[in-house]
Amino acid sequence: MLTVYVPCDSVARAVGADQVVDALQREALQRQLPLDVQRTSARGLYWLEPLVECDSVQGRVGFGPVTPQDVPSLFDALLGEAVGHALALGPVEAIPYLKTQQRLLFARAGITRPLSVEDYRAHGGFAGLEAAVAMKGDDVVASVLDSGLRGRGGAAFPAGIKWRTVRGATGGQKYVVCNADEGDSGTFADRMLMEGDPFLLIEGMIIAGLAVGADRGYIYVRSEYPDAIRTLNQAFVVAREAGYLGANVAGSGKAFELEVRVGAGAYICGEETALLESIEGKRGIVRAKPPLPALEGLFGLPTLVHNVLTLASVPIILAKGAAFYRDFGMGRSLGTMPFQLAGNIRHGGLVERAFGLTLRELVEGYGGGTASGRPLKAAQVGGPLGAWVPPSHFDTPLDYEAFAAMGAMLGHGGVVVADDTLNMASMARFALQFCAEESCGKCTPCRIGSTRGMEVVDRLIASQDITDRHDHALLLRDLCDTMQYGSLCAMGGMTAYPVASALKYFPADFGLTQTEAAQ
Amino acid sequence: MPDELLHLPAVERILARHQGTPGALLPILHAIQQDIGFVPDAAVAEIAHALNLSQAEVRGVITFYHDFHTTPPARHTLRLCRAESCQSRGAEALAAQLREQLALDDHGTSADGAISLRPVYCLGACACSPALELDGQVHARLTPERLRELVNGCREDAAC
Ligand SMILES: Cc1cc2nc3c(=O)[nH]c(=O)nc-3n(C[C@H](O)[C@H](O)[C@H](O)COP(=O)(O)O)c2cc1C
Ligand code: SF4
Ligand code: FES
Numbered sequence: 001m002l003t004v005y006v007p008c009d010s011v012a013r014a015v016g017a018d019q020v021v022d023a024l025q026r027e028a029l030q031r032q033l034p035l036d037v038q039r040t041s042a043r044g045l046y047w048l049e050p051l052v053e054c055d056s057v058q059g060r061v062g063f064g065p066v067t068p069q070d071v072p073s074l075f076d077a078l079l080g081e082a083v084g085h086a087l088a089l090g091p092v093e094a095i096p097y098l099k100t101q102q103r104l105l106f107a108r109a110g111i112t113r114p115l116s117v118e119d120y121r122a123h124g125g126f127a128g129l130e131a132a133v134a135m136k137g138d139d140v141v142a143s144v145l146d147s148g149l150r151g152r153g154g155a156a157f158p159a160g161i162k163w164r165t166v167r168g169a170t171g172g173q174k175y176v177v178c179n180a181d182e183g184d185s186g187t188f189a190d191r192m193l194m195e196g197d198p199f200l201l202i203e204g205m206i207i208a209g210l211a212v213g214a215d216r217g218y219i220y221v222r223s224e225y226p227d228a229i230r231t232l233n234q235a236f237v238v239a240r241e242a243g244y245l246g247a248n249v250a251g252s253g254k255a256f257e258l259e260v261r262v263g264a265g266a267y268i269c270g271e272e273t274a275l276l277e278s279i280e281g282k283r284g285i286v287r288a289k290p291p292l293p294a295l296e297g298l299f300g301l302p303t304l305v306h307n308v309l310t311l312a313s314v315p316i317i318l319a320k321g322a323a324f325y326r327d328f329g330m331g332r333s334l335g336t337m338p339f340q341l342a343g344n345i346r347h348g349g350l351v352e353r354a355f356g357l358t359l360r361e362l363v364e365g366y367g368g369g370t371a372s373g374r375p376l377k378a379a380q381v382g383g384p385l386g387a388w389v390p391p392s393h394f395d396t397p398l399d400y401e402a403f404a405a406m407g408a409m410l411g412h413g414g415v416v417v418a419d420d421t422l423n424m425a426s427m428a429r430f431a432l433q434f435c436a437e438e439s440c441g442k443c444t445p446c447r448i449g450s451t452r453g454m455e456v457v458d459r460l461i462a463s464q465d466i467t468d469r470h471d472h473a474l475l476l477r478d479l480c481d482t483m484q485y486g487s488l489c490a491m492g493g494m495t496a497y498p499v500a501s502a503l504k505y506f507p508a509d510f511g512l513t514q515t516e517a518a519q
Numbered sequence: 520m521p522d523e524l525l526h527l528p529a530v531e532r533i534l535a536r537h538q539g540t541p542g543a544l545l546p547i548l549h550a551i552q553q554d555i556g557f558v559p560d561a562a563v564a565e566i567a568h569a570l571n572l573s574q575a576e577v578r579g580v581i582t583f584y585h586d587f588h589t590t591p592p593a594r595h596t597l598r599l600c601r602a603e604s605c606q607s608r609g610a611e612a613l614a615a616q617l618r619e620q621l622a623l624d625d626h627g628t629s630a631d632g633a634i635s636l637r638p639v640y641c642l643g644a645c646a647c648s649p650a651l652e653l654d655g656q657v658h659a660r661l662t663p664e665r666l667r668e669l670v671n672g673c674r675e676d677a678a679c
Contacts, residue, residue, distance in 0.1 A: 010643070010644075010657055011643065011644045011646065011647055011657070011659055013657070014644050014647065014650065014656075014657035014658055014659035014660075015647055015659050015660050046646035046647050047646070047647075049647070182643065183640070183641065184641070185602030185603040185604050185605075185640065185641040185645060186602075186603060186604045186641075186645045187641075187643075187645070188643040188644070188645055188646065191643040223549075223586050224639065224641065224642055224643065224652075225643060226655060261542075261545065261546070262545070262546070262549055263586075264545060264548070264549070264584035264585070264586035264587060265584055265585035265586035265639075266583065266584050266585060267640065278545065279542050279545075280541075280542040281542040281543060281544030281545055281570070281580070282544075282580065283579055283580055283583035283584075284583060284584075299541065299542075340645070340646070341646065342604040342645030342646050342648065343603065343604040343607040343608065343645065343648060344607045344608055345646075348645070348646030348647060348648075349646050350646075371608070380603055384602065384603060384640075414645070416603045416604045416607060416645070417607065418607045419607070422606070422607050427603065427606070430603070430606070434640065438640075
């Protein structure tokens with residue numbers, strides 16, 4: 001029996017993985033050859049998708065990107081009837097892109113079948129939960145604190161401190177809420193994890209629930225991710241049957257239940273308090289803090305809110321120890337981060353590394369430069385609210401503090417690369433337009449400022465008069481300041497980042513000279 | 520809109536299923552839209568009554584979220600991703616091509632009811648930009664030719 005592995009990941013499917021599987025099965029039938037196609041998660045080497053793997057003496061070897069037309073010749077290669085193949089990649093784990101990564105969260109990516117609890121256990125799954133069940137809640141919280149784990153959703157707040165607050169909160173009912181809204185353009189690590197390794201997130205949420213004293217969790221998934229929603233719901237059923245969800249979780253004597261809630265196309269619902277409002281069935285309007293969600297969160301009760309990647313890091317910390325985890329990284333950015341390479345990039349995909357490698361290593365090393373082959377112009381790091389970073393700043397290490405120091409942010413680790421054909425004035429306008437469309441409307445600088453900002457950019461670009469353009473640039477910068485300092489949440493507050501960075505580093509795109517922009 | 524009343528039994532079933540769920544409004548609206556294709560106006564009073572909300576509150580939620588629609592959808596819904604990663608790979612040119620091919624604006628529905636256009640901001644396919652979603656299926660590494668084919672496919676099945 002010939003076994004091949006093809007990802008069931010939604011983006012592998014979006015570039016033809018299902019058609020390749022059909023072609024493989026047709027070809028096998030024609031050759032009267034028994035074939036076993038295993039649908040695994042994706043490796044995250046997206047430029048090679050659809051990536052077909054099979055077992056060999058050297059471990060799994062890969063072929064990609066495969067089209068249905070390649071399948072007959074692929075069979076010849078698989079059966080040893082042909083030497084080599086144009087798409088042969090050799091042992092997949094020896095591909096430098098993958099080999100040099102430090103995969104903790106994505107250790108199973110591309111290897112296991114997402115809904116197989118046996119695969120999950122065989123590759124280290126549930127070891128963290130078993131450790132946690134044997135520990136006191138306070139010690140679990142202490143481990144998370146010691147690991148140095150910070151929230152991966154954007155704000156990078158120390159996770160352990162939140163855990164301590166929720167654990168210490170009085171009252172009966174508490175909740176764990178997973179923020180799987182992943183609205184940032186250029187990010188897809190949450191999606192990959194939920195589609196490819198759902199038990200890791202489930203395990204992290206169970207540990208969190210046991211530690212803070214919550215017996216109920218919600219995963220708020222954006223509606224744009226139907227595959228993730230389906231996979232999670234199926235994984236709950238499997239986990240329940242295996243005794244990991246329900247009245248007596250993993251023999252702990254404690255209950256924990258999970259439910260998926262589906263978003264409805266509002267970017268602001270990624271903001272944690274808007275997200276809680278949304279789960280409660282309301283409009284996604286941001287709440288003023290305090291009260292902190294940790295004390296008065298979902299339905300007014302103590303709630304631990306974390307991003308997918310934050311919660312999924314927890315089983316690793318519990319299984320291998322806080323010291324193991326904090327050995328990765330630099331400064332106060334500890335552990336690993338799955339960076340996501342997107343946009344105009346040759347080798348788009350997921351790169352999990354300890355914090356501290358430079359943006360250049362990521363974009364030029366892993367990414368291989370632009371897909372178009374044209375000169376690299378900028379990279380937007382951290383989603384639509386992140387700054388556009390010019391290549392002159394690419395030697396900055398990927399570290400929360402280093403990025404903050406240059407007026408940028410790491411956010412959720414997404415990196416969108418642009419070549420010299422992308423006009424930064426139109427990207428600045430887009431950032432303001434996006435803010436205008438997605439603002440919750442609670443505060444004026446965000447609700448009105450974004451629309452006014454769009455108008456200013458339009459007038460600036462259209463103006464034939466240099467003094468006039470200069471005045472508009474001044475106005476735009478003022479507006480950025482007002483939005484940055486006068487908004488309730490980062491939606492209005494950080495829309496200034498892409499706008500101000502575009503203006504600062506790419507004045508020519510606005511019809512300004514360097515000195516005008518600097519004034 | 521008397522024919523909207525035809526949908527009421529489906530709405531009642533959905534309400535019965537979700538009654539007692541904490542924060543049931545979004546799951547209910549999703550279920551109605553999945554079943555009927557849109558949220559009919561006639562459902563608003565029923566939902567408000569079942570959840571002990573005002574009709575204005577229910578309408579407020581429906582209008583807040585981009586996903587919910589109050590009119591029947593076209594046979595096909597095409598959502599082209601317009602976010603940064605896809606823009607950096609030519610999404611704006613694809614949007615222009617769509618507008619021209621269908622003689623529609625970014626939010627329009629074609630006169631024959633075959634296809635509705637909607638922008639979307641990221642489908643998580645950014646490593647393979649540009650991308651779109653057609654009737655729930657994501658297509659990535661989109662080219663102008665492929666986009667034309669997909670649109671033609673929608674129109675042809677509408678003709679028969
Ligand atoms: C406009 C806006 C959008 C956000 N979107 C997301 C998101 O999609 N996913 C996410 O995890 N956090 C998002 N956040 C951050 C959350 O508010 C919150 O900080 C996070 O869920 C906390 O989890 P963490 O501690 O694991 O980072 C967003 C914040 C803002 C202001
Ligand atoms: S900054 Fe914008 S999104 Fe945030 S609370 Fe104010 S209006 Fe709402
Ligand atoms: S930006 Fe288009 S798929 Fe993410």
